[in-house]
Amino acid sequence: MKQELGGDLISYRRVSPLRAWAEVVLGAHTKAVRALKHAFPDLRLSGLTGVDLGDKIALLYHLRLDKAILTLRMEVEKGEGPVVVDSLTPIIPGANLHEREAYDMVGVVFKGHPNLKRLLLPDDAPEGFHPLRKEVEARRLRPVETKPKLKPVITGEEGPYLTLIIGPQHPALHEPERFVFKVDGEVVVDVDIRIGYAHRGIEEAAERRTYIHDLYLCERVCGICNVAHSLCYCLTVERVLGLEVPRRVQFLRVAAAELNRLHSHMLLLGVAAEEMGFSTLFMYIWRDREAVMDAMELLTGNRVISSFNRIGGVSRDVSPSLINKILSRLRPLRERLEHYLDVFKTDPTILARTEKVGILTRSDAIDLCATGPTLRASGVDFDVRDKDPYVAYEELSTFRPIVLKEGDSWARYVARIEECLVSLDVIEESFSCLPGGKVRVRAPRRVGPGEAVCTVEAPRGELLYYLLANGTDKPARLKIRTPTFTNLAPLAKMLQGVYLADVPVTLASIDPCFSCTDRVVVVDVGSGRSWSCYIDELPKLARRLGRS
Amino acid sequence: MVLSLNDLIAMLIFPGFFFLILMAFFxxxxxxxxxxxxQDRYGPLMAGPAGILQPIADFIKLLSKEDIVPRGANKVLLTAGPILMVALPLTALLFVPIDGQSAIVDFEGSLIAVLFILILTTQLVLLIGWASANVFAAEGSMRSALQMLSYEIPLALTAICPALMAGSLSLSEIYRAxxxxxxxxxxxxxxxxxxxxLVFLTCSLAELERVPFDAPEAETEIVAGWMTELTGRRLALVKLGRNLDFLLMASLMASLYLGDPITPSLPLLAPAAFILxxxxxxxxxxxxxxxVARFRIDQALRLFWTYIIPISVGVLVATKLALLLA
Known part of the structure; x- marks a missing residue:
């Protein structure tokens, strides 16, 4: 498919029907992506991994072509001065944030990028400091004193527009993030999103821990969608190991993942109601969500961080009586969810606040690499469970992707309620056809050498893990690309042209999870001092900050 | 005018300030x-039986909190605003027949005075928001002013209807009629x-900035709106003022629309009935x-200008005609 245009192709291998790896010479990636975009109009950049190989940096573009993932690999010599490659943003506008992250973390300069600034590290991080470079040493880092810049409280007009800053602390934001809005009266003209306030350097930390420790680390990337993270990590490691897991595990993993989705979607719907000023609906949805939390506890032993997935299986088995308990706890939920669907479809105040608000067209959704319900609510039929199935999804007849055409906030909320109903079906089916067998197989401690890319459909969209293993008990590189990260560019697009009052509703409609997205810098915003350190030093730093 | 002890008690204790403030907390x-x-929750539980003392506990706690005036804010206005916020509705409440017979201060035209004070309260909101020197506060008070432009008209027009029916502009007289x-x-x-x-009820919700017309203090959009920069004592007073406003609107509704033939002549039952x-x-x-969910400010304005205002004009004209024919 791509041989025709790639005279610069070094190697190409297809490891499975839906996974392919290609290596190109430096600079040929734009040509290759352009040719691929021509052949697959729905092509999206799923992730961009930068790996420091010592004297070279490898860039891996994980491209989603319809069903398959093609990883385009390119090596760049480090040498003196900055490492420069061409930007992909003219072809795929959604590559914007991916390239900023790669610039921030491994220090690759993308030529032709519209806004190549720090993304996760603070703006005043030292020049040439890129934490995932191997030459960076933790013990060399010292706290940096910067002078706090106090700006006037009401910022003056910049050009014809008023600048309004929301965040990092604001009641509509449940996590610290900063939005700089340019507003014309009540209408948002442009928005600049700054993330990184909760960046903890998990990718670097993962390289310093064994595979077993990393499981717990990955599970804590995000508390809400923890099952998706642990599942994706286990699948990636299992794929490098070539480990066959028992069939019973596949179905149990489906049940846990879907319970997780239910709880996550219901949490969001409640938050959405709260953002609209409809606190009764918020209370009701969260009350009903307790059933899911209880079911989760019955299945995995934990309410939130489930610790259910293990490399090579799951942590515990279920008995038929336990299954009955779980299902009976979930039984009232269907009726409640159908009621909420009805509320979202008919309540005039909800319709007034969500319909035609924050519209994302199909072509924008593709260009800006949206994912998950955000993508599907814009009319793109793509669900990882459907197109690139993992665990037991292929065998479940009740699963169907939810695709809506409207592309507004309303569609994104309704898509989630309908997904909840599908999840209930899937949970029931996976329990009813649960095969016998073991729930765990032994996995070796050393992994590799090898590499793998895995994706799962997390509640917020496609979650991607890339693992480079070198045969030791620690990963050489673990890349995590969370769904919210790639949904940020579409979010900025949605926010253009909405009323200021609609910003919270639109923001919640992508179900943002910034803590997932940020993942070793602690910024003390209050005193304006910023600190750079690695995760090992955090306890010490925390003590020091506590004193000051 | 000579103040007797009875007048003093009426002014300060019942149905005067002490009672009114307690009622506001209640x-x-x-x-x-x-x-x-x-919402299927419990609500306040801990302070007093069924949490009945919680609003007072909150008030005392706020009084003891740190007092912060932001740099760039107008300190005089920010101090005067909250005090007036309490004083205005308290004054207005003196014109309302809380004891079910006659208001403490009663004169022909007290209804107009109350309506005037309601407008003044909204002006205060504008003033506090502007004096705070905060984007969110400015935005909130702007919304509040916008909303006022839409609900004040139908509020005044519908309040005139009972006055027409009674043939008087005194609140006590309207209640007695x-x-x-x-x-x-x-x-x-x-x-x-x-x-x-119903129109009066809708306008009251907007006047009190309650859901669905709470855009001026929509927490998820503009933090606390015009109240963003208020802390400690200022916030405590403003909150008390809001509760007094709530009491004022509820008692206005009771005196304008819910009179009855039996109780006003009975000395003990009259206050109880009015309070109920x-x-x-x-x-x-x-x-x-x-x-319900919150309306966006433009949606609230549209609702008032396209439906509520024409309805209120219609009701006023129809009432006058019906009275002429009767």
């Missing part, structure tokens, strides 16, 4: 309990009285808070 508790019930007539104005000239009551009516009106407004 209404807050009622409001929180009703909304909690609607209903006793003489034998009907509350809610049920007078059906359905005009009822429509006028006030609580019922407050209960309706609390219940509404649990039922």
């Amino acid at each position: 209404l807050e508790w009622l409001d929180r309990k009703v909304v909690a019930k609607v 209903q006793a003489e007539l034998g009907w509350p104005f809610l049920a007078y000239l059906p359905p005009l009285g009822a429509i006028s009551f 009516k006030t609580l019922a009106c407050a209960g309706i407004m609390s219940f509404a808070r649990g039922l």
